[in-house]
Amino acid sequence: MDAQTFLLAPPAALFAAPSSSARPFHSLRLVAGHGSAAAARALVVADATKKAVAVLKGTSEVEGVVTLTQEDDGPTTVNVRITGLTPGLHGFHLVSVDLLRSFKYTTPWFVKMTTALFILQHEFGDTTNGCISTGPHFNPNNLTHGAPEDEVRHAGDLGNVVANAEGVAEATIVDSQIPLSGPNSVVGRAFVVHELEDDLGKGVPSSTCIPCFLIIV
Structure with a gap:
């Protein structure tokens, strides 16, 4: 499966070249003030929503x-x-060094693994060499690999998504x-969709999942 790239950018700049220094889009809901205070403060920022969009290319x-x-500083x-995916599980993560060069494509356990999709958020936003240049799982706290619900996990460990019989995977992750x-x-970094299932830190390391799709965020 060839690597694919998702470019993530603010909605108004969806087709602009991604940059590691890009700032996230902020949408603000403004509420008019009331009474005498309105003259001094006509608009009040009620909340701030940060948004980003990644489109597969x-x-x-x-x-x-x-x-x-x-929303604000929330999750x-x-x-x-x-x-267009193969049916089954596919993982979702974020990474930080060149880990793909150490993969051994011919090891028996790799050949026997169930095909699954894996979305990985990588530490580096570089995709010049496809999956190889994105780096390993995003792990700013230097913890071990795990499942999204685990207390000890990489920040980029987002688990697996499931593609149905029609090859469609839909998921909402908070x-x-x-x-x-x-x-x-994560703005300016990369999500990578792998061919194989993420083991959630319970078995074969997810870094062995070679094929991937890249999402720049």
């Missing part, structure tokens, strides 16, 4: 859109829809470790 039949939304909601602003912001 590639040459295969696989297509998809991933949207990320964060980030990730909505995923990908079509996670507090992938903010759209701040020192650990």
Whole structure:
């Protein structure tokens, strides 16, 4: 399966070249003031929503859109829809060094693994060499690999999504470790969709999942 790229950018700049210094889009709901205070303060910022969108760009039949939304400093909601996949599980993560060069494509356990899709958020936003240049799982706290619900896990460990018989995977993920602003912001980084299932830290490491799709966020 060839690697595919999702470019994630603010909605108004969907087709602009991605940049690691890109800032997330902020949408504000403004509320008019009332009474005498209105003259001094006509508008009040009631809430701030940060949004980013990733669109699959590639040459295969696989297509998809991933949207990320964060209210103020709350958790980030990730909505995923990908079509053209093989039925079954597929993982979702964020990474940090060149780990693909160490993979052994011919090991028996790799050949026997069930095909699954895996969305991985990688630490580096570089996709010049496809999956190889994105780096390993995003792990700013230097913890071990795990499942999204685990207390000890990589920040980029977002589990698996499931493609149905028609090859469509839809999922909504709410996670507090992938903010759209701040020192650990995922904007400018990469989500990678792998061919194989993520073991959630319980067996064969997810880094063995070679084929992937890249999402720049």
